[in-house]
Amino acid sequence: MSDFVNNFWSNYIAAGTVLSILGCMLLLWLTARKRVPSDADNTTGHVWDEDLREANNPLPMWWIGLFVLTIFFAVGYLVVFPGLGSFSGQANWSTRSEYDEDVAKATAALAPVYASYAGMTMEDIAREPKAMAIGERLFMNNCSQCHGSDARGSKGFPNLTDKDWLHGGTPEKIAESITKGRIGTMPPMAAAVGTQDDVKNLANYVLSLSGAPHDSVRAGLGKSKFTVCAACHGIGGVGNQAVGAPNLSDKIWLHGYGEAAIVQIVNAGRHSAMPAQEGRLTEAQIKLLASYVWGLSNPATGP
Known part of the structure; x- marks a missing residue:
C-alpha cells in the first residue's frame, strides 16, 4: 500500500x-x-x-x-496480519521482513565461504574453480537477464567476453560498475552536425574508422563533422572510458551496425542504464562476481 x-x-x-x-x-x-x-x-x-x-x-x-x-x-x-488496507497487523509481519530474514540467514550461512577468498586478489580468484562456480551462479541470477547466459550480450547490452570495455576492463573497474551501476547518455546531435545529408556523411565517416563498408565520398565529406563527436569519442573515434564513450574505430557495434543505425542514433540520441547492485549483493559477492566477469575476457592460459 x-x-x-x-x-x-x-x-x-x-x-x-x-x-x-x-x-x-x-x-x-x-x-x-x-x-x-x-x-x-x-x-x-x-x-x-x-x-x-x-x-x-x-x-x-x-x-x-x-x-x-x-x-x-x-x-x-x-x-x-496485514489485510485492512495499510494496517500492518499486531504481528507486524510482511513479505519484505520475511525476505530480509531469509537473506540474512543465507548471508550468515555463506559468510565462511566468502571469507576464504577475502585475502585473495580478484585475478587469483578468477583462477580458482570453486570461486568461479559461485561467480557463475551469481552471474546467472543477477546479470544473465541482460548480458545473456553466455555473457555475450545482445543489441544494447555489452559483450562481457571480449576486450571492449566502455568504462574499463580491470577487475576494480568491473567491480565499480557492478556496485554503482552505469548511466550512458548520448544526446541527439543532428542539430550540431547540420542537415540530414551531413548526418549521413558523418555516419559513413564513422563506418570508415573501423574499415566497415561505406561510401568513401560521403565519408570524406563527413570527416569535418566528426569534430562535434570527438569531444567524447576522441580524435579518431578511439573512445573515452572516463565518460563511457564507445570506441568507434573497432568492429564492435553495441547499438546496431550500418549507416541507418548510426543515423538513427545521431538523430535521436541514446540512453542506457545498468542498475547498481549495491544493496542487493554483498561486497564479498560483488568481488567474486567481478572476478568471474573479468575471467571471461581473460581466460587462464597454461597448465
Whole structure:
C-alpha cells in the first residue's frame, strides 16, 4: 500500500474487506431467522419437471458453525496480519521482513565461504574453480537477464567476453560498475552536425574508422563533422572510458551496425542504464562476481 500516492485505495480496500465480513454475518443471521413453511411430507410446495419436489432440509448446525468459525477466523487474521488496507497487523509481519530474514540467514550461512577468498586478489580468484562456480551462479541470477547466459550480450547490452570495455576492463573497474551501476547518455546531435545529408556523411565517416563498408565520398565529406563527436569519442573515434564513450574505430557495434543505425542514433540520441547492485549483493559477492566477469575476457592460459 505504500506505493499509492494517497490513502484512498488503502481505505477502499479496508472498507471492502470489513463490509464483506459484515455482509456474511448478515446473510447467516437472515438465513437462520427465515422459516420456510413445509407440507406434511417436508416439502416446500415447489415442483419442477412435474414430479421434482424441493425438500425443506435446513443446513445442519455443524455446517453453520463452520461458517461462523470462518468469520471469527477472518476477524482474528485481520487483527494479527496485514489485510485492512495499510494496517500492518499486531504481528507486524510482511513479505519484505520475511525476505530480509531469509537473506540474512543465507548471508550468515555463506559468510565462511566468502571469507576464504577475502585475502585473495580478484585475478587469483578468477583462477580458482570453486570461486568461479559461485561467480557463475551469481552471474546467472543477477546479470544473465541482460548480458545473456553466455555473457555475450545482445543489441544494447555489452559483450562481457571480449576486450571492449566502455568504462574499463580491470577487475576494480568491473567491480565499480557492478556496485554503482552505469548511466550512458548520448544526446541527439543532428542539430550540431547540420542537415540530414551531413548526418549521413558523418555516419559513413564513422563506418570508415573501423574499415566497415561505406561510401568513401560521403565519408570524406563527413570527416569535418566528426569534430562535434570527438569531444567524447576522441580524435579518431578511439573512445573515452572516463565518460563511457564507445570506441568507434573497432568492429564492435553495441547499438546496431550500418549507416541507418548510426543515423538513427545521431538523430535521436541514446540512453542506457545498468542498475547498481549495491544493496542487493554483498561486497564479498560483488568481488567474486567481478572476478568471474573479468575471467571471461581473460581466460587462464597454461597448465
